Amino acid sequence: QQPVQSPQAVILREGEDAVINCSSSKALYSVHWYRQKHGEAPVFLMILLKGGEQMRHEKISASFNEKKQQSSLYLTASQLSYSGTYFCGTEYVNDYKLSFGAGTTVTVRA
Amino acid sequence: EADIYQTPRYLVIGTGKKITLECSQTMGHDKMYWYQQDPGMELHLIHYSYGVNSTEKGDLSSESTVSRIRTEHFPLTLESARPSHTSQYLCASSGDRRSYEQYFGPGTRLTVT
Numbered sequence: 001q002q003p004v005q006s007p008q009a010v011i012l013r014e015g016e017d018a019v020i021n022c023s024s025s026k027a028l029y030s031v032h033w034y035r036q037k038h039g040e041a042p043v044f045l046m047i048l049l050k051g052g053e054q055m056r057h058e059k060i061s062a063s064f065n066e067k068k069q070q071s072s073l074y075l076t077a078s079q080l081s082y083s084g085t086y087f088c089g090t091e092y093v094n095d096y097k098l099s100f101g102a103g104t105t106v107t108v109r110a
Numbered sequence: 111e112a113d114i115y116q117t118p119r120y121l122v123i124g125t126g127k128k129i130t131l132e133c134s135q136t137m138g139h140d141k142m143y144w145y146q147q148d149p150g151m152e153l154h155l156i157h158y159s160y161g162v163n164s165t166e167k168g169d170l171s172s173e174s175t176v177s178r179i180r181t182e183h184f185p186l187t188l189e190s191a192r193p194s195h196t197s198q199y200l201c202a203s204s205g206d207r208r209s210y211e212q213y214f215g216p217g218t219r220l221t222v223t
Contacts, residue, residue: 032212041217042153042200097155098155098212099169100145100155105150
């Protein structure tokens, strides 16, 4: 079952912040975050493990709320290079595969 | 930088033709995956493998087949291409342990006319 991502799209000005959420109805083992730019392959950002700590990639950080089975990705002081579609991939407790959300398209404008 | 390759990058082919999309990785990864992605849409897992001679179907039903005879090679075959197969196909691989990141290849953009 695919995780639910929100919002579907967000438009930011450089320097603004945004939050992307990824929710699951099944117990999670880990959450992966990837960014895909137009015409390119997805690129790994970070993994949040069950019971693990918050992770960071440059000024992008993420958290994992086990109680809510939800992960949030925080884009802080956004840069033009942050534009792209962000996908969360969820790994369930009894399943080793990743299920990807529908993606959140982020557009950062000067 | 990840070393995972896909060929061809672009393919336009007529209905009914048999095609094979190639995927190779030089990282020695046991786990390999095939995803289908329409433009701007989510990634759907269509096949995966956890090692040589191991293949499984993914969450999205697909008329394609895969094989894993060598660790580094995971080709995807369509016996009879149809316009509904038009999409981008992404190959990925990951390390042996659980929750390792997936490395994606550049993708094959397939158009069936």
